[in-house]
Amino acid sequence: MSRTCFTRYTFARGVIVRDLSFEVRAAKYGDTKEIDRASSAEKEIRNAWEPDVVDAMHRPIGLRQAYGLMGLLLGLFPPAALFWKIFGYGVFSPSPWIKGLWFLTPMFVAMNLACAAVGYLAADMFRRNLTRPRAGCGILGSKYELGDYVLWRKFLFLLPFVAAFWGLITGGAGGVLFFGFGIVFGSIIAIPVGVLGMTAFGISHRILQRDGMIELRQLLPVALGIASAITAFILGAPIGPFR
Secondary structure (H helix, E strand, O other): OOOOOOOOEEEEOOEEEEOHHHHHHHHHHOOHHHHHHHHHHHHHHHHHHOOOHHHHOOOEEOHHHHHHHHHHHHHHHHHHHHHHHHHHHHOOOOOHHHHOOOOHHHHHHHHHHHHHHHHHHHOHHHHHHHEEEOOOOHHHHHHOOEEEEOOHHHHHHHHHHHHHHHHHHHHHHHHOOOOOOHHHHHHHHHHHHHHHHHHHHHHHHHHHOEOOEEEHHHHHHHHHHHHHHHHHHHHHOOEOOEO
16 A cells, blocks of 8 residues: 555654655555544644634635635726726627627626626635645545645645636636637636736745635635726726727
8 A cells, every 4th residue: 555645743742743654544544443543633733733813713714715706806907997998798889889888888897797707716726726735645535635725835836837827718718708719818818817926825824824824804805806906907008909
């Protein structure tokens, strides 16, 4: 049986140390029951060693929900600003050619909702790629628990790439509704939005979070501020002939 990535910790004169003998036994015999018992013991040691700041939070939000909220906002407001600036959402466009095409309005609404929904769901890739296992690794199946961020240097290296992939998926999901070929333009436009927005959010979240949780009153200003800043830039910046 291949070695698991589980590590047991014990106290030694007030310092948490690794129990290497347990790792050897687990690798040799694959004693999953002992791994489960030690997993519970590790969590108890973690709670006793670290300040219990999570319980002190009024409304703690987990990694999945926090990144999902940011993905929802970035998939909702920046595309809406772009549709408004270029096409007037199909209703308020100064161009008589676009204003007469009534079917553009429901199509833009559908594209906007698709970007928001996919942005929310796809944001879970940040939790999966930027955190490390807390109680085991993939071989343990359902016992695999994601919780702690990876090291800072790895985090800063991976974050822009994951954000770019998130933008590719989110923009493509909304753009495909624009007669199919919009998937290319949607992805190209959404990638820089994802890189800027999700990178800024990821760094902010890591600084503010405690044990993977963040207070709602801290999350909302950060997420809304980043999404609003990008939206304001799109509305204010000249995009070709659209000013």
